[in-house]
Every structure is written in structure tokens, then in C-alpha cells.
Amino acid sequence: MNQHVAPAKKLTGTLHLPPDKSIAQRAALFSMLSEERSVIANYPAAEDPQTALRCIALLGATVSKKEFEVTVDGVGRDALRPDPGTVDCGNSGTVMRLLSGIIAGAGITATLTGDASLAGRPMKRIVDPLVRMGAAMDTAHGGYPPLRISRKDPLRPILFELPVASAQLKSCVLLAGLFGDTPTRVVESVPSRNHTETMLRLPVSPENGKNVIESSRDLAIPPQNLRIPGDFSAAAFWMVAASILEGSDLLLPATGINPTRCAALHILERMGADIETSNERLEGDEPVADIRVRAANLKGVDIHPEEIPNAIDELPVLSVAMAFAEGRSRITGASELRYKESDRLREMQNMLERAGVKIIGYDDGLAIDGNPGQFAKAAVHDSRHDHRMAMSAAILSLRGDGVSEIRNAEAAAVSYPDFWSDLDSVAHV
Numbered sequence: 001m002n003q004h005v006a007p008a009k010k011l012t013g014t015l016h017l018p019p020d021k022s023i024a025q026r027a028a029l030f031s032m033l034s035e036e037r038s039v040i041a042n043y044p045a046a047e048d049p050q051t052a053l054r055c056i057a058l059l060g061a062t063v064s065k066k067e068f069e070v071t072v073d074g075v076g077r078d079a080l081r082p083d084p085g086t087v088d089c090g091n092s093g094t095v096m097r098l099l100s101g102i103i104a105g106a107g108i109t110a111t112l113t114g115d116a117s118l119a120g121r122p123m124k125r126i127v128d129p130l131v132r133m134g135a136a137m138d139t140a141h142g143g144y145p146p147l148r149i150s151r152k153d154p155l156r157p158i159l160f161e162l163p164v165a166s167a168q169l170k171s172c173v174l175l176a177g178l179f180g181d182t183p184t185r186v187v188e189s190v191p192s193r194n195h196t197e198t199m200l201r202l203p204v205s206p207e208n209g210k211n212v213i214e215s216s217r218d219l220a221i222p223p224q225n226l227r228i229p230g231d232f233s234a235a236a237f238w239m240v241a242a243s244i245l246e247g248s249d250l251l252l253p254a255t256g257i258n259p260t261r262c263a264a265l266h267i268l269e270r271m272g273a274d275i276e277t278s279n280e281r282l283e284g285d286e287p288v289a290d291i292r293v294r295a296a297n298l299k300g301v302d303i304h305p306e307e308i309p310n311a312i313d314e315l316p317v318l319s320v321a322m323a324f325a326e327g328r329s330r331i332t333g334a335s336e337l338r339y340k341e342s343d344r345l346r347e348m349q350n351m352l353e354r355a356g357v358k359i360i361g362y363d364d365g366l367a368i369d370g371n372p373g374q375f376a377k378a379a380v381h382d383s384r385h386d387h388r389m390a391m392s393a394a395i396l397s398l399r400g401d402g403v404s405e406i407r408n409a410e411a412a413a414v415s416y417p418d419f420w421s422d423l424d425s426v427a428h429v
């Protein structure tokens, strides 16, 4: 599907965000591992979370859906279907990496596949620790899906120092560790999103400035009875859009503001954005707030390497904000962006260059010379089937000098199926 985006004068109104994809996918996987019934409210209709439900059903969980409420009767750790065959993880790196930990830990045999984008994402990072833990893993040409997983030796708990700040890798190893008689310990020096630790109530202790997280068979797996908060990563598109369009005023109720997720909020505040959070509360164990964003004059910002993991999914749209900020902005230490649903550093650079923005690309980041007075040149963008690139190009095009076209715009549905209708509902053209 190709989508045309006309320049907007301003954005006003209230948007109810899609529920958080990271939390929802975990809620599905963990409810399968629990022996009790879980009732998950506000479960997303987006493609990745629906993939997670299909996968847990294939592994033996009983899933029933009533509007946005999902009930899962879990199978527990030891009664997963032993031979699920081929498990299609769609576009979801989270499902593939977390499920690999579960399958390797449980000692069942499965082949994990995905779409063309997932087939290009590196899996060696999870293969190495899982093989150390006793799994046998076959991959395509040196570490890419499909992944065939089975158990070679009895599960060996490990001490694992994360070589890269990745919540997917951290979660994968901790989930395999849940099947061990003694604790697996994962050491992280740069914190990434902590939903797995929080939702499974895993012990986390600080040691020499690092977090040590433990999992083992001794820990009971709690049922997942929660209401999924609004997705901060979805909110970020609107926070940038409202900031760069004069006269805008948007309200985003019940947005997740877990500190390991919302560095983009603080980065935008450093840029001078006008963001108000109110009514802070907890949904289950996750903090949420109502967020109001109004247009502001932005200035350039440096995003430091240690902030990257907590803003990783928001960097594409933050680069759009940088294009309209006074002065130079820099992103460094962000080479992980090259391994997402697309090579996002390359795609961000291409997108901004097409729009006439001055940008320099580096191996691990970008430098952008912003100009508050400029309008993005109308252009033909292609999401390359990456949901966040489709939506970032749309936000960029709202500050365009003419109508832009976004090719493969349907990719937005991976995390935000109502993105295009939400855009229509708040944009004044």
C-alpha cells in the first residue's frame, strides 16, 4: 500500500495509543509458561503481538480472545508441546529471540522462521549463549534464521556478561535459565528495557555499577494479569510531530513511561520540547502517565551512547525532530540500529537526504544540521517493510513543502495498525 501524506498546519486532539508491543509479547510468552490462567487486558491488535499469540498456541497454550482481552491457560514449563515443528515468528525479533530461549531451555525441538526482514537479522548473539547452555542450534549461513533448536546436553546454567545492550538477548538467556536447577546470571553494564525482569519478578542486584539478573527453576512463574499500557514508542511519533508543527497540541493518555524505555522524552525535553506528564500511576508494575505535547522551538542535541538502549526504537523519529532543530545534533554509539527491521541508520540517512536535510552518516551514528525554518522536500519514501521507518517518513512529510508518498506504508501495522487513521484524525491540512 502506498500512502500520500500532505503537509499539515498543526495537530490537535487526543490519541489513544496502541498497547505496548514489547510488554504484550512478553505477557503472551510468560502466560504460556505459567501454570495458571492469565487474563491480559488491552491486548494489541498489531501484527507482532498477534504473532506471539499464534506461537504460544502452537506450543500448547489455550488462547481465547474477547475484543481486546486475551485469556491464556498456560501449560507451565514442563508440558510444552515437544514437537511444534516450524514456528513462524513473522516480523518479530522479540518473539524469535525470546522463544529461542524458552525452546532451548525446555529441551524441545523446533524450527523458528520469519519473514524476509527477520531472515536478515543476526541470531549469533543468542546462539552462542544457548549453545553454552547445552542447546544444539543450526542456523542459515552463519547465524541467520531459520533457527533449528534442540537440546544436546542437559541444561547448563551460565554466568553471562551481555556483549551488547540488548533486552532481547538478555531475556533469551534468562528464559533459558528458568529451566535450570541452579541460577543463570546475566550481567548488564548498560541497562536495556527491564520488562522481562519486572514481569517475571526476577531478582536483580546491583554489583560494581552493573545489574546482575538471575533466573532458575526455583522461581515460580506468575500468571500475567495486567492491562497493557499505551506504547511509548508509538507516542514518540506524536511527540515529535506535535513539537515540529506550530500550533499543535496533542494529548496521549495512559502512555507507558518505564524509565528504561522513555529516554526519548528526556532527549526531546533537552531539545526544548514542551511536554507535560500528569496523572502518573501504575498499570500492574508499569508506570504510565498522560502526556500532553505542544509545539516548541527545538534546538540541536547530542544523544550519548549510554542513552541509546533506552531510546533505540525512537531514534528514527528523533532524527526527524533534529532536522527542524536549531544547530547540529549528533547520535553516537548506535550501531545496533543497523540490525533492526531494516538498517535504520542507512534508512534514516536516505530518508532525510531525500527531504533535503543536511546529514552526515557514520558507522555508529549520524550528525544532522537542523534548520527550524526549513520544510522537508516532498519525496517518495519507501518503508522497506520497516514499521518505524514508514511512520517516521510520515511525520517528516507533515512538515513537507508538498505531498509526499510513502511506499509499503502497510508496514506500520506491525506495531500500530491505526496509525494512518489516527494521523487523519489529528492533522489539520
Ligand code: S3P
Binding pocket: 021, 022, 023, 094, 165, 166, 167, 168, 169, 171, 192, 193, 312, 313, 336
Ligand atoms: C525489544 C528490544 C529492543 C527493541 C525491540 C524490542 C524487546 O531490541 O529494539 O523493538 O521487546 O525486548 P534489542 O533488545 O535487540 O535492542
